[in-house]
Amino acid sequence: MAGSAAVTRNTLRRQIADALRDEVLAGRLPPGTEFTVKQIAEQYGVSATPVREALVDLAAQGLLESDQHRGFRVRAFTLDDFRGMIEARTLIVDGIFRRLVERGTAPGCGERLVSVRRRAEEACRAVQSGSLEVLIGYDLRFWRELSGLVGNTYISDFLHRIRVQCWAFAVPHLKAAPDLNAGLWSGHNELIDAVTRGDADEVRRLVHAYNQHGLDWAATLTTADA
Template structure:
């Protein structure tokens, strides 16, 4: 059995860095949907396909498995994972929140993008636009990925750039099956790459952030329509719409009815600067239990935690799901405790 079809062309693999070359070729095969979700293959098949020995082929497959891009099947080789809509939401929301945090960091002036990389970025943008307008998915995934790798390099944080690239690979793996169902991809995918480069070159960081948000908004709208999913399930949708359309596009709120002016909210805790002042009626120095419950319910509904980072949907048992054993109560002084043998 061969991983490719009869008429597919095999990518040229050079003898240097065989493991990285094979892993990169397989990664783009999955991004373009040529290796579809659920496809199973063995080390021998990959080695024969690229004309190499089993050792670099096995190392490449193990690397992809460690990245979560392949699933290891006992005695059956490796399988391309099937990503569902919930998986895509976690990937998409993580990507949006990271790029938004970098925009806020650049806005403070404490960190600015590295503008010395604009020339290769513009070349990547031109190649990505040509592939997008031609509708060639096999070429588009590689050009788009390399363009966003250059954009991430401007951030000056290698680990963040690698993490964003890992998220983008999985985004393409999810989107490829829906894009391949379309009769033509010409004009379907985003082609605003040169506009983003122009904004970065002009130092318009606000405009660059708006372009990225427009790209993310167009992506999630298209995939939600193709997957038959509601946009309301995207928790960062309001953030994207506000950045693209502006806060003035938000629906107006109804004016308050005439009546007594609302009073300012009272502090939740009693001030420590006035230790002698009595607490207010019906209020203690402890936090409101109803407020705590409301905050927990709101956090569960939004799926967000501290720092607006999406929380994992499952908690592994044995790490956080098991309560720690309680320590025995301390015995009063002067008498031996229940866990202590009295001396003779």
């Protein structure tokens, strides 16, 4: 019975963490929003223990900040934070895709490539329709599955965390922008095509374009602020 209770609590913990993360990425919990364990527990109708654990998990992922006396708040990332994320992402992603095209994917990845391609197609459709929340979901899955083809969970987990933080920074700005699509990258299909062909030069070009797109978009925010 004790084991069953632990499984239930851990499931609740993941569900609550996922739900709150989605609220942050959808912009419904904007940066600076404060709440307590008690408030979240009452909102979801659950006990405080899995809520506290979920909030600690999100704080460890960098999405929340903990205040001993006031509970938790949604982290407000700065432009410098975002540029740092892009730099870290650039260094790691470049190495990942160089390995993918030079050494090939991990064994048994044929079906996973098909899945990644589906994520790419859905992400591109979301960009075309301007469906930001749908795009975020497919974009995160696309990059997680694509980086997972290398077969190193430490790398894919690290990149997923950075990408979630990038979206957490970007969403409020994208929603306030007069032209949403100007801030969205849509090269998912081209990238998976290049990876499938093993075209190292094209992969490097697309990855560079992806990261440069983020930096160029950040520069427009700097200009607007100025």
